[in-house]
Amino acid sequence: MPQRLVFTGRSQEPRGRFTEELRRLRSERGLSLRDLAKEVGWDSSQFSKMESGRTLGGPEVVQALDQFYGTPGLLVTLWELAMADPLQFKEQYRRYMELEAEAISLWHYGGGTLHGLLQTPKYARELLAAGGTKGELLEQQVEARIGRQNLLEGDDPPAFRTILSEAALRTSLRDARAWREQLEYLAVAAERPNVTLHVVPFGTGLHGLMSTEVTYLRLLDGRTVAYTENDVHGELVEENGKVERLQRTYDAVRDLALSPAESRKFVLRLLEEEPCEPSI
Known part of the structure; x- marks a missing residue:
């Protein structure tokens, strides 16, 4: 049974925090982008762009990754923060969203x-x-x-x-x-x-x-x-x-x-x- 993750505060910028978590989870599994694509069902180029921050993807792919990694709600929460207009989400609410996920x-x-x-x-x-x-x-x-x-x-x-x-x-x-x-x-x-x-x-x-x-x-x-x-x-x-x-x-x-x-x-x-x- 996967353990809930404790946030370390390594990155406070929502987009960077999201891409950082994507890279960390894949690295811990020892998977290449191609391996991940085979397991989850999207093209490897999609995951490459998401991990580099060139795109954030859509809710369907993020939910699929949450399911695959056994992190229900974590990646979706980080994706929501990354997608949001900074004026809409104040820092305290961003912090709350992170804490909610854990x-x-x-x-x-x-x-x-x-x-x-x-x-x-x-x-x-x-x-x-x-x-x-x-x-x-x-x-x-x-x-x-x-x-x-x-x-x-x-x-x-x-x-x-x-x-x-x-x-x-x-x-x-x-x-x-x-x-x-x-x-x-x-x-x-x-x-x-x-x-x-x-x-x-x-x-x-x-x-x-x-x-x-x-x-x-x-x-x-x-x-x-x-x-x-x-x-x-x-x-x-x-x-x-x-x-x-x-x-x-x-x-x-x-x-x-x-x-x-x-x-x-x-x-x-x-x-x-x-x-x-x-x-x-």
Whole structure:
């Protein structure tokens, strides 16, 4: 079973970090570019261009490499960072993305939106578009975000817990069918053994995360870091005292939430409320 990789910080430039990891993984396997092409199915010239940085390739080839090397989500995450406009991804978020790829467990609270690891392509597209992302960059970021969901699959996926405000589940997409697909996807995801879903229903009162989206990452070295964000600001929190205070707040919110079984039933009831699409 492949071990999760710890980032060394050798390269902080996203494109360079991505190409460096491609070269390292192939070198560790003792493969030539031609050998790699035979194993994965793309032309060796494609891998040569990717490793030299002349091209970054597309999400399909990067996902295939993640599967081949046994690094679910790692290369897709680095590819997303390399593809992104630097103005769109601040340094702290880049660092968070790297840490997400190596995390052994993740805890999330969403007051208004679903975590990217649980989004359907249509949900991700509408959410990113609402934030101002357009055109080719929008499609690239949607593909990369969906590709990151490989992190929750495979032989050794991290544990993932999400606490969702009812508001996040009542804020539907413009397309009724797309919203139904998102709720169905969430209900199925909640059945995975490594995924735990909690819902905080309306009427439970005020709590300490009302205006904050937060994700906690437990890392291989035993540390826990947190990433908090709102509509205009994101912050990577690594100082132990601050992380501990945030965790106590998270635990208090979890105490207000429905159990995993009740939470999944809650999502299923929402599906029953959604109008059925007429047959054609």
